[in-house]
Amino acid sequence: xxxxxxIVVVAVNSTPLTIxxxxxxxxxxxAWTSFVVFSISQSTMxxxxxxxxxxxxxxxxxxxxxxxxxxxxxxxxxxxxxxxxYPYDFVAVPVWIPSAMLLDLTxxxxxxxxxxxxxxxxxxxxxxxxxxxxxxxxxIRDPLEMAFKYPRPTLPPYMTPIEPQVGxxxxxxVALGAGAGAVLSVPIAALGAKLNT
Numbered sequence: 001x002x003x004x005x006x007i008v009v010v011a012v013n014s015t016p017l018t019i020x021x022x023x024x025x026x027x028x029x030x031a032w033t034s035f036v037v038f039s040i041s042q043s044t045m046x047x048x049x050x051x052x053x054x055x056x057x058x059x060x061x062x063x064x065x066x067x068x069x070x071x072x073x074x075x076x077x078x079x080x081x082x083x084x085x086y087p088y089d090f091v092a093v094p095v096w097i098p099s100a101m102l103l104d105l106t107x108x109x110x111x112x113x114x115x116x117x118x119x120x121x122x123x124x125x126x127x128x129x130x131x132x133x134x135x136x137x138x139x140i141r142d143p144l145e146m147a148f149k150y151p152r153p154t155l156p157p158y159m160t161p162i163e164p165q166v167g168x169x170x171x172x173x174v175a176l177g178a179g180a181g182a183v184l185s186v187p188i189a190a191l192g193a194k195l196n197t
Contacts, residue, residue: 011069014049027152031092032143039130042094046129047122050103054117060108063121067100086150089140095132099125 031038050063071093078091106121107113 008069010053011049011066011073014045015070015073028089028092028137028140029143029146029152031094032137032140035130035134035137038094038133039126042096042133043099043122043126043129046096046099047103047118047125050100051114051118051121054104054107055114058112060104060112063100063103063107064097067096070096087141087146090146090150092137092140095129095136098132099129102128 046063046067050066053066054060054062056062074091074093078093081091082088102124103117103121106124107117110116110120
């Protein structure tokens with residue numbers, strides 16, 4: 001019980017880091033147009049967090065539990081933005097749970113083999129998460145309309161959309177940094193799992 005309560009606390013605190021990887025993912029206007037960054041950062045952040053806590057508890061199902069907490073927390077934030085007068089589609093909630101279930105299934109099917117969970121489970125997450133989120137993002141309204149009509153009050157000036165430059169302002173160094181950081185976190189996670197034994 002203590003382990004699972006610990007995961008609740010950490011998952012809630014890690015959610016802002018995961019959904020705001022590069023300050024793109026949480027908001028519809030950037031999530032769709034930066035889909036590659038979205039996919040790399042989200043799949044990597046999910047695997048890093050879920051693998052760590054799954055190995056910490058040794059219980060298959062922990063990854064799904066972790067993803068569920070992040071999903072609930074994000075829906076609460078979505079509701080908060082909606083209450084402030086922003087449209088329902090202003091925030092896109094990433095679809096983590098199905099990919100986390102594949103990760104748990106791998107861990108269970110390989111008889112709790114941590115290396116298989118990292119390699120096979122991580123690959124399954126990387127392949128499935130973009131697909132689930134592509135379907136998710138197809139259900140929302142035009143993200144460009146959202147960007148111009150409802151600019152975020154916390155958006156820094158260098159990321160503020162300028163209408164004549166549609167299609168150009170998404171090539172931001174922040175996106176490249178987020179993607180590079182996500183890619184580099186994979187070997188770091190594997191190393192951390194190895195040192196955990």
